[in-house]
Amino acid sequence: MEELEIIKLPKHIAIIMDGNGRWAKKRGLPRVMGHKAGMASLKETVRACSDLGVEFLTVYAFSTENWRRPMDEVSFLMNLLVEYMKKEISELHENKVKIKVLGEMEVLPEQTRTEILRALELTKDNTGLQFNIALNYGGRLEILKACKEIAQKAKAGLIDTDKIDETLFAAHLYTGTDLDPDLIIRTSGEKRLSNFLLWQSAYSELVFMDVPWPEFNRQSLLDAIHEYQSRDRRYGALK
Numbered sequence: 001m002e003e004l005e006i007i008k009l010p011k012h013i014a015i016i017m018d019g020n021g022r023w024a025k026k027r028g029l030p031r032v033m034g035h036k037a038g039m040a041s042l043k044e045t046v047r048a049c050s051d052l053g054v055e056f057l058t059v060y061a062f063s064t065e066n067w068r069r070p071m072d073e074v075s076f077l078m079n080l081l082v083e084y085m086k087k088e089i090s091e092l093h094e095n096k097v098k099i100k101v102l103g104e105m106e107v108l109p110e111q112t113r114t115e116i117l118r119a120l121e122l123t124k125d126n127t128g129l130q131f132n133i134a135l136n137y138g139g140r141l142e143i144l145k146a147c148k149e150i151a152q153k154a155k156a157g158l159i160d161t162d163k164i165d166e167t168l169f170a171a172h173l174y175t176g177t178d179l180d181p182d183l184i185i186r187t188s189g190e191k192r193l194s195n196f197l198l199w200q201s202a203y204s205e206l207v208f209m210d211v212p213w214p215e216f217n218r219q220s221l222l223d224a225i226h227e228y229q230s231r232d233r234r235y236g237a238l239k
Contacts, residue, residue, distance in 0.1 A: 004052075004222065004225055004226065004229065005229050006053075006226075008205045008229045009052060009053065009054065009225070010011055010020045010054065010181075010182035010183040010205075010225065011054065011055045011056065011179050011182055012054070012055060012056035012057075012058070012178070012179045012180065012181040012182050012183075013049060013054055013056070013057050013058070013181065013182070013183045013184075013185065013221075013225075014057075014058040014059070014060075014181040014183070014184045014185070014196070014200075014201075014204070015045065015057070015058070015059050015060065015184070015185045015186075015187070015214040016060045016184070016186040016187070016190075016193070016194060016196055016214075017038060017041070017042070017059055017060060017061070017187060018091055018186055018187050018188040018212075018213055019034075019188025019189075019211075019212030019213045019214070020034030020035045020037070020038045020186050020212070020213055020214060021034050021035075022034070022188060023037065023038075023212040023213070023214045023215070024037070024213060025229075026128065030031075031073060032072075032073055032076040032077075034212075034213075034214055035073075035076065035077060035080055036080060037214035038213045038214045039080065039083075039084055040214070041213055041214055041215070041216045041217065042059065042084070043088060044127070044217055044218055045094075045216065045218075045221055046092070046097065046131055046219075048139075048218045048221050048222075049129055049221070050095050050097060050128060050129040052225075054129060055129065055130065055179065056129070056130045056132060056178055056179060056181070057129060057130070057131050057132065058102065058132035058133075058134060058175075058181060058197070059132070059133060059134065060134045060137070060194075060196050061081065061133050061134055061135045061137075062077060062081075062103075062111070062134075062135050062136055063134075063136075063137060063138055063194065063195060063196075064103075064104075064136060064137065064138035064141055064195075065138065075109075075174045078108065078109050078111075078112045079111075079112075081112055081115070081116070081135070082111055082112055082115045082224055085115045085116065085118070085119050086115065086215060089118075089119050089122065089123075091209055092119075092123065092131070093122055093126065095126050095128055095129075096126040096128030096129075096198065097126055097129045097130075097131050097212075098123045098124065098125075098126040098127070098128065098129070098130045098131065099116075099119045099120055099131050099133065100120070100130060100131070100132045100133070100178075101116060101120065101132075101133050101134075102133065102134045102135070102136050102137050102142075102174035102175060103136040103137035103138075104136050104137075104141075104162070104175060104181045105135070105136065107136060108135070108136060112164075112169070115196050116133075116135075130178070132175070132178070134174075136198065137174070137196075137213045138195050139193070139195045139196055139197055139198030139199070140195060140198065142173055142174050142198075142199070143173075143198065143199055145172070145173075145174075146169055146172035146173050150164060150168070150169065150172055159210055160226070170197075170199070171199075173199060173200070173231055175197075175200055180200045180201070180203060180204065181197060181200055182204060182205065182228065183202045183204065183205050183207060183224065183225070184196075184197070184201055184205070184206050184207070185207050185208075185209060185221075185224045186206070186207075186208050186209070187209050187212060187216050187220075188209075188211070188212045188213060189208065189209075189210045189215045190208070190212070191208045193206075196225055203233070205227075205228050205231050206231065207224045207227050207228060209223075209224060
């Protein structure tokens with residue numbers, strides 16, 4: 001396979017990690033075993049992005065809609081996140097990975113919230129890959145949150161409404177000053193964003209892959225980047 005073009009490497013990769021349940025069902029396993037298997041793919045992907053020099057990696061870990069799933073599956077996912085943080089935080093920190101959470105953390109179980117806050121504090125000054133975990137995240141909720149914050153500041157006289165522009169609005173999103181994703185990958189064959197990074201994805205390249213998330217590996221990531229690099233990105237202008 002031809003080498004990646006380093007100059008065209010996406011600075012921000014976002015991933016919708018889909019297909020865990022179907023992967024497990026195909027093997028006669030409980031759905032939660034698919035989520036557990038997906039943790040290995042996540043570890044390999046974070047490591048690969050760090051090695052390649054990607055600046056931001058954002059993964060869709062748990063959406064605001066996922067609370068509708070059976071409670072035992074939700075509990076398993078929350079405990080799995082705790083397990084991941086405990087097992088991987090040392091390596092992440094050693095590799096200068098900075099962890100950031102996108103979403104509303106207040107309603108998460110106490111143990112999950114405690115472990116996440118510990119990871120955020122430990123890695124806050126790291127200068128390598130920024131690893132964004134979209135947790136209890138919804139794109140529409142994020143946009144509404146930004147609107148409310150800006151409206152409150154405008155009402156208090158802290159913002160001149162004539163000065164509201166895309167930069168100011170983006171600063172009130174969970175992603176703040178992060179770069180917008182260049183590449184969004186969704187695994188398992190589905191072809192939709194599912195309420196993920198709706199504002200930030202305006203000019204993202206979308207790559208949909210048939211491989212389920214537990215089978216996604218470094219080569220899968222490289223294949224998606226090769227596809228991204230074959231695209232002609234014009235941002236609405238002529239070439």
